[in-house]
Amino acid sequence: MLKHSVIAAALSAAVAAPQVYAADKKEQKELAEIRAEIRQMKQAYEARLQAMEQRLQQAQTDGAAAKAQLAAIAGGAPAAAQVAAAPAAAPYVETPAAPAAATASANTASNLFNPNISMILGGTLQNLKQDPGQYRLQGFAPSGGETGPGKRGFSLGESELTMAANIDPQFAGQLTFSLSGENEVEVEEAFIQTRAMANGLNIKAGRFLSSIGYLNGQHAHTWDFVDAPLAYQAFLGGQYKPDGVQAKWLAPLDQFVEIGAEAGSGSAFPGTDRNKNGAGAVSVFAHIGDDIGASSSYRAGVSYLHTGADKRAYEDDGLTNNFSGKSNTWIADAIYKWAPNGNPVNTNFKLQGEYFRRKETGTLNYAVDTDAAASGDYRSVQSGWYLQGVYQFMPAWRAGLRYDRLSSGTQRIGLIDNGTLAWANLPILEAYNPSRSSFMIDYSPSEFSRLRLQLARDKSRPGVTDNQIFLQYIMSLGTHAAHAF
Incomplete structure:
Protein backbone atom coordinates (compact mmCIF):
# COMPACT_ATOMS: atom_id res chain seq x y z
CA MET A 1 0.00 0.00 0.00
CA LEU A 2 2.81 2.39 0.95
CA LYS A 3 4.62 1.54 -2.24
CA HIS A 4 1.62 2.55 -4.35
CA SER A 5 1.35 5.92 -2.49
CA VAL A 6 5.01 6.75 -3.13
CA ILE A 7 4.64 5.94 -6.82
CA ALA A 8 1.52 8.14 -7.10
CA ALA A 9 3.28 11.10 -5.43
CA ALA A 10 6.26 10.74 -7.74
CA LEU A 11 3.98 10.75 -10.82
CA SER A 12 2.13 13.90 -9.59
CA ALA A 13 5.41 15.75 -9.02
CA ALA A 14 6.61 14.76 -12.45
CA VAL A 15 3.41 16.16 -14.06
CA ALA A 16 3.43 19.47 -12.06
CA ALA A 17 7.13 20.27 -12.54
CA PRO A 18 6.84 21.54 -16.16
CA GLN A 19 3.86 23.79 -15.19
CA VAL A 20 5.77 25.40 -12.30
CA TYR A 21 8.78 25.91 -14.52
CA ALA A 22 6.64 27.49 -17.22
CA ALA A 23 5.02 29.85 -14.69
CA ASP A 24 8.41 30.87 -13.34
CA LYS A 25 9.69 31.48 -16.82
CA LYS A 26 6.67 33.67 -17.71
CA GLU A 27 7.08 35.67 -14.52
CA GLN A 28 10.77 36.23 -15.19
CA LYS A 29 9.97 37.42 -18.72
CA GLU A 30 7.43 39.96 -17.43
CA LEU A 31 9.93 41.23 -14.86
CA ALA A 32 12.55 41.60 -17.57
CA GLU A 33 10.12 43.61 -19.74
CA ILE A 34 9.29 45.92 -16.83
CA ARG A 35 12.98 46.46 -16.10
CA ALA A 36 13.56 47.28 -19.78
CA GLU A 37 10.73 49.83 -19.79
CA ILE A 38 12.13 51.45 -16.64
CA ARG A 39 15.57 51.68 -18.27
CA GLN A 40 14.07 53.29 -21.39
CA MET A 41 12.13 55.82 -19.32
CA LYS A 42 15.23 56.67 -17.32
CA GLN A 43 17.30 57.11 -20.48
CA ALA A 44 14.61 59.31 -22.07
CA TYR A 45 14.37 61.42 -18.92
CA GLU A 46 18.14 61.87 -18.76
CA ALA A 47 18.25 62.80 -22.45
CA ARG A 48 15.54 65.43 -22.00
CA LEU A 49 17.28 66.80 -18.91
CA GLN A 50 20.56 67.07 -20.80
CA ALA A 51 18.82 68.78 -23.72
CA MET A 52 17.24 71.34 -21.38
CA GLU A 53 20.63 72.00 -19.78
CA GLN A 54 22.11 72.56 -23.24
CA ARG A 55 19.33 75.03 -24.14
CA LEU A 56 19.89 76.93 -20.90
CA GLN A 57 23.65 77.09 -21.43
CA GLN A 58 23.20 78.14 -25.07
CA ALA A 59 20.74 80.86 -24.05
CA GLN A 60 23.26 82.19 -21.56
CA THR A 61 25.92 82.21 -24.26
CA ASP A 62 23.58 84.00 -26.73
CA GLY A 63 22.73 86.58 -24.07
CA ALA A 64 26.41 87.26 -23.42
CA ALA A 65 27.04 87.58 -27.16
CA ALA A 66 24.12 90.00 -27.56
CA LYS A 67 25.39 92.19 -24.73
CA ALA A 68 28.85 92.15 -26.29
CA GLN A 69 27.41 93.26 -29.64
CA LEU A 70 25.53 96.09 -27.94
CA ALA A 71 28.65 97.15 -26.08
CA ALA A 72 30.55 97.12 -29.35
CA ILE A 73 27.92 99.27 -31.04
CA ALA A 74 27.82 101.71 -28.15
CA GLY A 75 31.56 101.87 -27.43
CA GLY A 76 33.03 101.37 -30.87
CA ALA A 77 35.00 98.24 -29.91
CA PRO A 78 35.16 95.42 -32.47
CA ALA A 79 32.16 93.12 -32.01
CA ALA A 80 34.25 90.01 -32.62
CA ALA A 81 36.59 90.92 -29.79
CA GLN A 82 33.66 91.49 -27.45
CA VAL A 83 32.09 88.17 -28.38
CA ALA A 84 35.40 86.39 -27.89
CA ALA A 85 35.67 87.93 -24.42
CA ALA A 86 32.22 86.63 -23.44
CA PRO A 87 32.27 83.70 -21.02
CA ALA A 88 32.05 80.32 -22.68
CA ALA A 89 29.26 77.90 -21.89
CA ALA A 90 29.98 75.11 -19.44
CA PRO A 91 30.77 71.72 -21.02
CA TYR A 92 27.85 69.38 -21.49
CA VAL A 93 27.19 65.81 -22.55
CA GLU A 94 26.15 65.72 -26.18
CA THR A 95 22.94 63.95 -27.16
CA PRO A 96 21.66 63.11 -30.66
CA ALA A 97 19.48 66.28 -30.60
CA ALA A 98 22.43 68.58 -29.87
CA PRO A 99 23.42 69.46 -33.47
CA ALA A 100 19.84 70.58 -34.32
CA ALA A 101 19.59 72.57 -31.10
CA ALA A 102 22.93 74.22 -31.76
CA THR A 103 21.85 75.14 -35.30
CA ALA A 104 18.59 76.65 -34.03
CA SER A 105 20.48 78.65 -31.40
CA ALA A 106 22.94 79.88 -34.01
CA ASN A 107 20.07 81.00 -36.27
CA THR A 108 18.43 82.75 -33.33
CA ALA A 109 21.65 84.55 -32.48
CA SER A 110 22.22 85.62 -36.10
CA ASN A 111 18.66 87.05 -36.34
CA LEU A 112 18.69 88.55 -32.86
CA PHE A 113 18.22 92.14 -34.11
CA ASN A 114 16.30 91.41 -37.33
CA PRO A 115 12.55 92.17 -37.32
CA ASN A 116 9.82 89.59 -37.74
CA ILE A 117 7.67 90.57 -40.71
CA SER A 118 4.02 89.62 -41.12
CA MET A 119 1.29 90.59 -43.55
Whole structure:
Protein backbone atom coordinates (compact mmCIF):
# COMPACT_ATOMS: atom_id res chain seq x y z
CA MET A 1 0.00 0.00 0.00
CA LEU A 2 2.81 2.39 0.95
CA LYS A 3 4.62 1.54 -2.24
CA HIS A 4 1.62 2.55 -4.35
CA SER A 5 1.35 5.92 -2.49
CA VAL A 6 5.01 6.75 -3.13
CA ILE A 7 4.64 5.94 -6.82
CA ALA A 8 1.52 8.14 -7.10
CA ALA A 9 3.28 11.10 -5.43
CA ALA A 10 6.26 10.74 -7.74
CA LEU A 11 3.98 10.75 -10.82
CA SER A 12 2.13 13.90 -9.59
CA ALA A 13 5.41 15.75 -9.02
CA ALA A 14 6.61 14.76 -12.45
CA VAL A 15 3.41 16.16 -14.06
CA ALA A 16 3.43 19.47 -12.06
CA ALA A 17 7.13 20.27 -12.54
CA PRO A 18 6.84 21.54 -16.16
CA GLN A 19 3.86 23.79 -15.19
CA VAL A 20 5.77 25.40 -12.30
CA TYR A 21 8.78 25.91 -14.52
CA ALA A 22 6.64 27.49 -17.22
CA ALA A 23 5.02 29.85 -14.69
CA ASP A 24 8.41 30.87 -13.34
CA LYS A 25 9.69 31.48 -16.82
CA LYS A 26 6.67 33.67 -17.71
CA GLU A 27 7.08 35.67 -14.52
CA GLN A 28 10.77 36.23 -15.19
CA LYS A 29 9.97 37.42 -18.72
CA GLU A 30 7.43 39.96 -17.43
CA LEU A 31 9.93 41.23 -14.86
CA ALA A 32 12.55 41.60 -17.57
CA GLU A 33 10.12 43.61 -19.74
CA ILE A 34 9.29 45.92 -16.83
CA ARG A 35 12.98 46.46 -16.10
CA ALA A 36 13.56 47.28 -19.78
CA GLU A 37 10.73 49.83 -19.79
CA ILE A 38 12.13 51.45 -16.64
CA ARG A 39 15.57 51.68 -18.27
CA GLN A 40 14.07 53.29 -21.39
CA MET A 41 12.13 55.82 -19.32
CA LYS A 42 15.23 56.67 -17.32
CA GLN A 43 17.30 57.11 -20.48
CA ALA A 44 14.61 59.31 -22.07
CA TYR A 45 14.37 61.42 -18.92
CA GLU A 46 18.14 61.87 -18.76
CA ALA A 47 18.25 62.80 -22.45
CA ARG A 48 15.54 65.43 -22.00
CA LEU A 49 17.28 66.80 -18.91
CA GLN A 50 20.56 67.07 -20.80
CA ALA A 51 18.82 68.78 -23.72
CA MET A 52 17.24 71.34 -21.38
CA GLU A 53 20.63 72.00 -19.78
CA GLN A 54 22.11 72.56 -23.24
CA ARG A 55 19.33 75.03 -24.14
CA LEU A 56 19.89 76.93 -20.90
CA GLN A 57 23.65 77.09 -21.43
CA GLN A 58 23.20 78.14 -25.07
CA ALA A 59 20.74 80.86 -24.05
CA GLN A 60 23.26 82.19 -21.56
CA THR A 61 25.92 82.21 -24.26
CA ASP A 62 23.58 84.00 -26.73
CA GLY A 63 22.73 86.58 -24.07
CA ALA A 64 26.41 87.26 -23.42
CA ALA A 65 27.04 87.58 -27.16
CA ALA A 66 24.12 90.00 -27.56
CA LYS A 67 25.39 92.19 -24.73
CA ALA A 68 28.85 92.15 -26.29
CA GLN A 69 27.41 93.26 -29.64
CA LEU A 70 25.53 96.09 -27.94
CA ALA A 71 28.65 97.15 -26.08
CA ALA A 72 30.55 97.12 -29.35
CA ILE A 73 27.92 99.27 -31.04
CA ALA A 74 27.82 101.71 -28.15
CA GLY A 75 31.56 101.87 -27.43
CA GLY A 76 33.03 101.37 -30.87
CA ALA A 77 35.00 98.24 -29.91
CA PRO A 78 35.16 95.42 -32.47
CA ALA A 79 32.16 93.12 -32.01
CA ALA A 80 34.25 90.01 -32.62
CA ALA A 81 36.59 90.92 -29.79
CA GLN A 82 33.66 91.49 -27.45
CA VAL A 83 32.09 88.17 -28.38
CA ALA A 84 35.40 86.39 -27.89
CA ALA A 85 35.67 87.93 -24.42
CA ALA A 86 32.22 86.63 -23.44
CA PRO A 87 32.27 83.70 -21.02
CA ALA A 88 32.05 80.32 -22.68
CA ALA A 89 29.26 77.90 -21.89
CA ALA A 90 29.98 75.11 -19.44
CA PRO A 91 30.77 71.72 -21.02
CA TYR A 92 27.85 69.38 -21.49
CA VAL A 93 27.19 65.81 -22.55
CA GLU A 94 26.15 65.72 -26.18
CA THR A 95 22.94 63.95 -27.16
CA PRO A 96 21.66 63.11 -30.66
CA ALA A 97 19.48 66.28 -30.60
CA ALA A 98 22.43 68.58 -29.87
CA PRO A 99 23.42 69.46 -33.47
CA ALA A 100 19.84 70.58 -34.32
CA ALA A 101 19.59 72.57 -31.10
CA ALA A 102 22.93 74.22 -31.76
CA THR A 103 21.85 75.14 -35.30
CA ALA A 104 18.59 76.65 -34.03
CA SER A 105 20.48 78.65 -31.40
CA ALA A 106 22.94 79.88 -34.01
CA ASN A 107 20.07 81.00 -36.27
CA THR A 108 18.43 82.75 -33.33
CA ALA A 109 21.65 84.55 -32.48
CA SER A 110 22.22 85.62 -36.10
CA ASN A 111 18.66 87.05 -36.34
CA LEU A 112 18.69 88.55 -32.86
CA PHE A 113 18.22 92.14 -34.11
CA ASN A 114 16.30 91.41 -37.33
CA PRO A 115 12.55 92.17 -37.32
CA ASN A 116 9.82 89.59 -37.74
CA ILE A 117 7.67 90.57 -40.71
CA SER A 118 4.02 89.62 -41.12
CA MET A 119 1.29 90.59 -43.55
CA ILE A 120 -2.48 90.45 -43.34
CA LEU A 121 -4.33 90.36 -46.66
CA GLY A 122 -8.06 91.02 -46.64
CA GLY A 123 -10.80 91.55 -49.16
CA THR A 124 -14.58 91.84 -49.21
CA LEU A 125 -17.47 91.52 -51.64
CA GLN A 126 -20.40 93.65 -50.42
CA ASN A 127 -24.02 93.72 -51.51
CA LEU A 128 -25.83 96.72 -49.98
CA LYS A 129 -29.50 97.56 -50.49
CA GLN A 130 -29.03 101.27 -49.69
CA ASP A 131 -26.57 103.71 -51.23
CA PRO A 132 -23.54 103.74 -48.89
CA GLY A 133 -22.91 107.36 -49.88
CA GLN A 134 -26.03 108.32 -47.91
CA TYR A 135 -25.06 106.37 -44.79
CA ARG A 136 -25.10 108.11 -41.43
CA LEU A 137 -25.63 107.34 -37.75
CA GLN A 138 -28.64 109.53 -37.07
CA GLY A 139 -28.33 111.64 -33.91
CA PHE A 140 -24.51 111.51 -33.87
CA ALA A 141 -22.07 113.99 -35.38
CA PRO A 142 -19.95 112.19 -38.00
CA SER A 143 -16.40 111.38 -36.91
CA GLY A 144 -14.90 111.35 -40.37
CA GLY A 145 -13.29 108.02 -39.46
CA GLU A 146 -13.98 104.36 -40.12
CA THR A 147 -17.78 104.38 -40.18
CA GLY A 148 -20.36 102.83 -42.47
CA PRO A 149 -20.48 99.56 -44.41
CA GLY A 150 -18.03 100.62 -47.12
CA LYS A 151 -18.63 100.65 -50.87
CA ARG A 152 -20.64 98.24 -52.96
CA GLY A 153 -19.09 95.40 -54.93
CA PHE A 154 -15.54 94.15 -54.64
CA SER A 155 -13.22 95.89 -52.21
CA LEU A 156 -9.61 95.16 -51.35
CA GLY A 157 -10.36 95.93 -47.72
CA GLU A 158 -7.64 96.82 -45.24
CA SER A 159 -4.31 95.03 -45.38
CA GLU A 160 -1.57 95.26 -42.77
CA LEU A 161 2.21 95.04 -42.84
CA THR A 162 3.87 94.60 -39.44
CA MET A 163 7.54 94.57 -38.47
CA ALA A 164 8.45 93.76 -34.87
CA ALA A 165 11.64 92.85 -33.04
CA ASN A 166 13.54 93.09 -29.78
CA ILE A 167 15.75 96.17 -29.92
CA ASP A 168 17.99 95.13 -27.03
CA PRO A 169 17.50 93.45 -23.64
CA GLN A 170 15.60 96.54 -22.44
CA PHE A 171 13.32 97.49 -25.37
CA ALA A 172 11.23 96.05 -28.19
CA GLY A 173 9.59 97.83 -31.12
CA GLN A 174 6.77 97.41 -33.62
CA LEU A 175 5.65 99.19 -36.78
CA THR A 176 2.33 98.41 -38.48
CA PHE A 177 1.25 99.96 -41.78
CA SER A 178 -2.40 99.92 -42.83
CA LEU A 179 -3.08 99.84 -46.57
CA SER A 180 -6.61 100.71 -47.72
CA GLY A 181 -8.32 99.68 -50.92
CA GLU A 182 -8.05 103.29 -52.09
CA ASN A 183 -4.22 103.05 -52.18
CA GLU A 184 -3.82 105.04 -48.96
CA VAL A 185 -1.06 104.10 -46.53
CA GLU A 186 -1.40 104.92 -42.84
CA VAL A 187 0.79 104.27 -39.82
CA GLU A 188 -1.56 102.26 -37.64
CA GLU A 189 0.97 101.55 -34.89
CA ALA A 190 4.57 102.59 -34.33
CA PHE A 191 5.81 102.16 -30.78
CA ILE A 192 8.58 101.03 -28.50
CA GLN A 193 7.96 99.20 -25.22
CA THR A 194 9.99 98.04 -22.27
CA ARG A 195 10.97 94.40 -21.76
CA ALA A 196 12.73 94.15 -18.42
CA MET A 197 11.00 96.46 -15.96
CA ALA A 198 10.38 95.01 -12.51
CA ASN A 199 7.21 94.51 -10.47
CA GLY A 200 4.87 93.86 -13.43
CA LEU A 201 5.24 97.37 -14.92
CA ASN A 202 5.38 97.94 -18.68
CA ILE A 203 5.78 101.23 -20.60
CA LYS A 204 4.85 101.82 -24.24
CA ALA A 205 5.48 105.01 -26.26
CA GLY A 206 4.51 106.05 -29.79
CA ARG A 207 1.27 105.38 -31.64
CA PHE A 208 -0.64 102.33 -30.44
CA LEU A 209 -4.11 100.83 -30.15
CA SER A 210 -5.43 102.08 -26.84
CA SER A 211 -6.29 99.52 -24.14
CA ILE A 212 -9.60 101.18 -23.29
CA GLY A 213 -12.54 98.81 -23.67
CA TYR A 214 -12.08 95.30 -25.03
CA LEU A 215 -12.21 95.35 -28.83
CA ASN A 216 -10.23 98.57 -29.27
CA GLY A 217 -6.86 96.97 -28.52
CA GLN A 218 -7.25 94.31 -31.24
CA HIS A 219 -6.44 94.61 -34.93
CA ALA A 220 -9.44 94.42 -37.25
CA HIS A 221 -8.43 91.04 -38.71
CA THR A 222 -8.98 89.42 -35.28
CA TRP A 223 -12.58 90.67 -34.98
CA ASP A 224 -15.37 88.12 -35.11
CA PHE A 225 -17.41 90.26 -37.54
CA VAL A 226 -16.51 92.15 -40.70
CA ASP A 227 -17.08 95.61 -39.22
CA ALA A 228 -16.77 97.40 -35.89
CA PRO A 229 -19.81 97.69 -33.60
CA LEU A 230 -21.89 100.86 -34.02
CA ALA A 231 -20.73 102.13 -30.62
CA TYR A 232 -17.10 102.07 -31.79
CA GLN A 233 -18.05 103.92 -34.97
CA ALA A 234 -20.06 106.59 -33.15
CA PHE A 235 -17.84 107.22 -30.11
CA LEU A 236 -14.30 106.36 -31.29
CA GLY A 237 -14.44 106.78 -35.06
CA GLY A 238 -13.75 103.06 -35.51
CA GLN A 239 -10.78 102.67 -33.14
CA TYR A 240 -8.95 104.97 -30.75
CA LYS A 241 -5.21 105.18 -31.59
CA PRO A 242 -3.44 107.83 -29.49
CA ASP A 243 0.04 109.22 -30.06
CA GLY A 244 1.57 109.23 -26.61
CA VAL A 245 2.66 107.00 -23.77
CA GLN A 246 1.02 104.10 -21.94
CA ALA A 247 1.84 102.54 -18.57
CA LYS A 248 0.44 99.17 -17.46
CA TRP A 249 0.82 97.36 -14.18
CA LEU A 250 0.08 93.64 -13.86
CA ALA A 251 -0.58 92.67 -10.24
CA PRO A 252 1.39 89.68 -8.83
CA LEU A 253 -1.75 87.66 -8.11
CA ASP A 254 -3.17 84.31 -9.18
CA GLN A 255 -6.02 86.23 -10.81
CA PHE A 256 -5.51 88.59 -13.76
CA VAL A 257 -5.54 92.19 -12.49
CA GLU A 258 -4.31 94.95 -14.79
CA ILE A 259 -4.34 98.70 -14.22
CA GLY A 260 -3.13 101.27 -16.74
CA ALA A 261 -3.10 104.87 -17.88
CA GLU A 262 -2.40 106.65 -21.15
CA ALA A 263 -1.52 110.22 -22.06
CA GLY A 264 -1.61 111.38 -25.65
CA SER A 265 -1.69 114.35 -27.98
CA GLY A 266 -5.49 114.33 -28.10
CA SER A 267 -5.65 114.59 -31.90
CA ALA A 268 -7.53 111.29 -32.35
CA PHE A 269 -11.37 111.40 -32.43
CA PRO A 270 -13.33 112.36 -30.36
CA GLY A 271 -10.58 114.93 -29.81
CA THR A 272 -8.72 117.15 -32.29
CA ASP A 273 -5.27 118.67 -32.56
CA ARG A 274 -5.33 121.74 -30.27
CA ASN A 275 -1.76 122.98 -30.79
CA LYS A 276 -0.88 122.68 -27.11
CA ASN A 277 2.02 121.41 -25.07
CA GLY A 278 1.68 118.35 -22.86
CA ALA A 279 -1.15 115.83 -22.89
CA GLY A 280 -4.28 116.67 -24.84
CA ALA A 281 -6.04 113.44 -23.81
CA VAL A 282 -5.79 111.05 -20.87
CA SER A 283 -7.35 107.65 -20.27
CA VAL A 284 -7.34 105.14 -17.44
CA PHE A 285 -8.48 101.52 -17.38
CA ALA A 286 -8.68 98.49 -15.13
CA HIS A 287 -9.26 94.85 -16.11
CA ILE A 288 -9.76 91.73 -14.03
CA GLY A 289 -10.09 88.10 -15.07
CA ASP A 290 -9.92 84.53 -13.85
CA ASP A 291 -10.86 80.94 -14.58
CA ILE A 292 -14.25 79.54 -13.64
CA GLY A 293 -13.60 75.85 -13.10
CA ALA A 294 -11.72 73.86 -15.73
CA SER A 295 -13.78 74.90 -18.76
CA SER A 296 -14.59 78.61 -18.42
CA SER A 297 -12.89 81.97 -17.95
CA TYR A 298 -13.81 85.63 -18.00
CA ARG A 299 -12.43 89.15 -18.23
CA ALA A 300 -14.18 92.38 -17.25
CA GLY A 301 -13.10 95.98 -17.18
CA VAL A 302 -13.93 99.66 -16.99
CA SER A 303 -12.27 102.54 -18.87
CA TYR A 304 -12.44 106.33 -18.93
CA LEU A 305 -11.30 108.67 -21.72
CA HIS A 306 -11.02 112.44 -21.29
CA THR A 307 -10.14 114.60 -24.28
CA GLY A 308 -11.06 117.88 -25.94
CA ALA A 309 -11.94 119.20 -29.38
CA ASP A 310 -11.17 122.46 -31.13
CA LYS A 311 -13.42 123.07 -34.13
CA ARG A 312 -14.14 119.38 -34.70
CA ALA A 313 -15.88 119.74 -38.07
CA TYR A 314 -18.56 117.74 -39.85
CA GLU A 315 -20.77 118.24 -42.88
CA ASP A 316 -24.54 118.55 -42.46
CA ASP A 317 -26.98 119.41 -45.24
CA GLY A 318 -24.23 120.99 -47.34
CA LEU A 319 -22.92 123.21 -44.54
CA THR A 320 -19.88 122.85 -42.31
CA ASN A 321 -20.51 122.85 -38.57
CA ASN A 322 -17.99 122.26 -35.79
CA PHE A 323 -17.79 121.60 -32.07
CA SER A 324 -15.31 122.92 -29.50
CA GLY A 325 -15.30 121.67 -25.93
CA LYS A 326 -14.71 118.73 -23.62
CA SER A 327 -15.49 115.06 -24.26
CA ASN A 328 -15.66 112.36 -21.55
CA THR A 329 -16.37 108.70 -22.34
CA TRP A 330 -16.92 105.75 -19.99
CA ILE A 331 -16.70 102.15 -21.23
CA ALA A 332 -17.66 98.94 -19.42
CA ASP A 333 -16.65 95.65 -21.07
CA ALA A 334 -16.89 91.94 -20.33
CA ILE A 335 -16.16 88.66 -22.09
CA TYR A 336 -16.89 85.06 -21.10
CA LYS A 337 -15.24 82.07 -22.79
CA TRP A 338 -16.09 78.38 -22.55
CA ALA A 339 -14.29 75.32 -23.93
CA PRO A 340 -14.67 71.73 -22.66
CA ASN A 341 -11.83 71.14 -20.17
CA GLY A 342 -10.12 74.25 -21.51
CA ASN A 343 -9.49 72.72 -24.97
CA PRO A 344 -11.00 74.98 -27.68
CA VAL A 345 -9.88 72.94 -30.70
CA ASN A 346 -13.13 71.13 -31.45
CA THR A 347 -15.78 73.35 -29.88
CA ASN A 348 -15.93 76.57 -27.88
CA PHE A 349 -18.16 79.54 -27.15
CA LYS A 350 -17.63 83.18 -26.20
CA LEU A 351 -20.03 85.91 -25.13
CA GLN A 352 -18.82 89.49 -25.40
CA GLY A 353 -20.31 92.94 -24.82
CA GLU A 354 -19.46 96.59 -24.17
CA TYR A 355 -21.39 99.66 -23.00
CA PHE A 356 -20.41 103.26 -23.87
CA ARG A 357 -21.55 106.52 -22.32
CA ARG A 358 -20.24 109.89 -23.51
CA LYS A 359 -20.83 113.40 -22.24
CA GLU A 360 -19.78 116.45 -24.27
CA THR A 361 -20.04 120.12 -23.31
CA GLY A 362 -18.90 123.17 -25.24
CA THR A 363 -19.85 125.32 -28.21
CA LEU A 364 -21.54 124.37 -31.46
CA ASN A 365 -20.62 126.58 -34.41
CA TYR A 366 -23.16 126.52 -37.24
CA ALA A 367 -22.49 127.19 -40.95
CA VAL A 368 -18.95 128.43 -40.38
CA ASP A 369 -17.46 130.77 -43.00
CA THR A 370 -20.90 131.71 -44.34
CA ASP A 371 -23.23 134.69 -43.80
CA ALA A 372 -25.54 132.43 -41.73
CA ALA A 373 -22.79 131.58 -39.20
CA ALA A 374 -23.91 131.37 -35.57
CA SER A 375 -22.64 129.92 -32.29
CA GLY A 376 -24.30 128.60 -29.14
CA ASP A 377 -23.90 126.31 -26.17
CA TYR A 378 -23.94 122.54 -26.72
CA ARG A 379 -24.39 119.68 -24.27
CA SER A 380 -25.08 115.99 -24.93
CA VAL A 381 -25.21 112.70 -23.04
CA GLN A 382 -25.24 109.74 -25.44
CA SER A 383 -24.83 105.99 -25.03
CA GLY A 384 -24.55 102.76 -26.95
CA TRP A 385 -23.84 99.06 -26.56
CA TYR A 386 -23.42 95.78 -28.36
CA LEU A 387 -23.67 92.12 -27.38
CA GLN A 388 -22.38 89.23 -29.43
CA GLY A 389 -21.99 85.48 -29.12
CA VAL A 390 -19.79 83.23 -31.26
CA TYR A 391 -19.98 79.42 -31.18
CA GLN A 392 -17.50 77.05 -32.79
CA PHE A 393 -19.72 74.04 -33.42
CA MET A 394 -17.07 71.88 -35.10
CA PRO A 395 -13.38 72.20 -35.97
CA ALA A 396 -12.77 75.16 -38.32
CA TRP A 397 -16.43 76.27 -38.35
CA ARG A 398 -17.99 79.07 -36.27
CA ALA A 399 -21.27 80.97 -36.25
CA GLY A 400 -22.13 84.19 -34.43
CA LEU A 401 -24.85 86.74 -33.69
CA ARG A 402 -24.39 90.42 -32.77
CA TYR A 403 -26.86 93.16 -31.84
CA ASP A 404 -25.90 96.85 -31.75
CA ARG A 405 -27.89 99.78 -30.42
CA LEU A 406 -27.21 103.49 -29.92
CA SER A 407 -29.14 106.20 -28.08
CA SER A 408 -28.64 109.81 -29.17
CA GLY A 409 -29.88 110.76 -25.71
CA THR A 410 -30.50 114.29 -24.57
CA GLN A 411 -28.90 117.05 -26.62
CA ARG A 412 -29.20 120.66 -25.46
CA ILE A 413 -28.37 122.99 -28.35
CA GLY A 414 -28.45 126.67 -27.45
CA LEU A 415 -29.15 127.84 -31.01
CA ILE A 416 -32.32 125.75 -31.05
CA ASP A 417 -33.37 126.60 -27.49
CA ASN A 418 -33.18 130.37 -28.21
CA GLY A 419 -35.03 130.07 -31.51
CA THR A 420 -32.11 130.96 -33.80
CA LEU A 421 -32.27 127.55 -35.50
CA ALA A 422 -34.73 124.66 -35.80
CA TRP A 423 -33.96 120.94 -35.90
CA ALA A 424 -34.41 121.14 -39.67
CA ASN A 425 -31.18 123.16 -39.76
CA LEU A 426 -29.28 120.34 -37.99
CA PRO A 427 -30.83 117.18 -39.47
CA ILE A 428 -27.97 114.81 -38.57
CA LEU A 429 -28.23 115.70 -34.86
CA GLU A 430 -31.98 115.14 -34.59
CA ALA A 431 -32.75 112.44 -32.01
CA TYR A 432 -32.84 108.77 -33.07
CA ASN A 433 -31.73 105.36 -31.76
CA PRO A 434 -29.81 103.47 -34.51
CA SER A 435 -29.69 99.67 -34.33
CA ARG A 436 -28.32 96.72 -36.27
CA SER A 437 -28.56 92.92 -36.20
CA SER A 438 -25.80 90.76 -37.72
CA PHE A 439 -25.25 87.06 -38.35
CA MET A 440 -21.97 85.52 -39.48
CA ILE A 441 -20.56 82.11 -40.27
CA ASP A 442 -16.89 81.56 -41.02
CA TYR A 443 -14.55 78.75 -42.01
CA SER A 444 -10.86 78.65 -41.05
CA PRO A 445 -8.89 75.93 -42.89
CA SER A 446 -5.93 76.82 -40.64
CA GLU A 447 -4.89 79.45 -38.13
CA PHE A 448 -3.57 81.51 -41.07
CA SER A 449 -6.72 81.78 -43.21
CA ARG A 450 -10.40 82.57 -42.74
CA LEU A 451 -13.42 82.88 -45.04
CA ARG A 452 -16.54 84.61 -43.72
CA LEU A 453 -20.15 85.25 -44.73
CA GLN A 454 -22.01 87.99 -42.84
CA LEU A 455 -25.63 89.12 -43.13
CA ALA A 456 -26.78 92.35 -41.45
CA ARG A 457 -29.98 94.35 -41.10
CA ASP A 458 -28.98 97.96 -40.46
CA LYS A 459 -31.39 100.63 -39.19
CA SER A 460 -29.05 103.57 -38.70
CA ARG A 461 -31.46 106.13 -40.24
CA PRO A 462 -35.18 106.76 -39.63
CA GLY A 463 -37.42 104.90 -42.04
CA VAL A 464 -34.52 103.21 -43.87
CA THR A 465 -33.49 99.56 -43.58
CA ASP A 466 -30.28 98.44 -45.24
CA ASN A 467 -29.97 94.70 -45.85
CA GLN A 468 -26.26 93.94 -46.17
CA ILE A 469 -24.35 90.87 -47.39
CA PHE A 470 -20.58 90.55 -46.91
CA LEU A 471 -18.18 87.90 -48.22
CA GLN A 472 -14.72 88.31 -46.67
CA TYR A 473 -11.33 86.63 -46.76
CA ILE A 474 -8.49 87.18 -44.25
CA MET A 475 -5.07 85.66 -44.87
CA SER A 476 -2.01 85.86 -42.62
CA LEU A 477 1.56 85.56 -43.91
CA GLY A 478 4.78 85.49 -41.93
CA THR A 479 5.46 85.55 -38.21
CA HIS A 480 2.52 87.02 -36.33
CA ALA A 481 2.32 87.74 -32.62
CA ALA A 482 -0.16 85.91 -30.42
CA HIS A 483 -3.55 87.54 -30.00
CA ALA A 484 -4.90 88.86 -26.73
CA PHE A 485 -7.43 86.96 -24.61
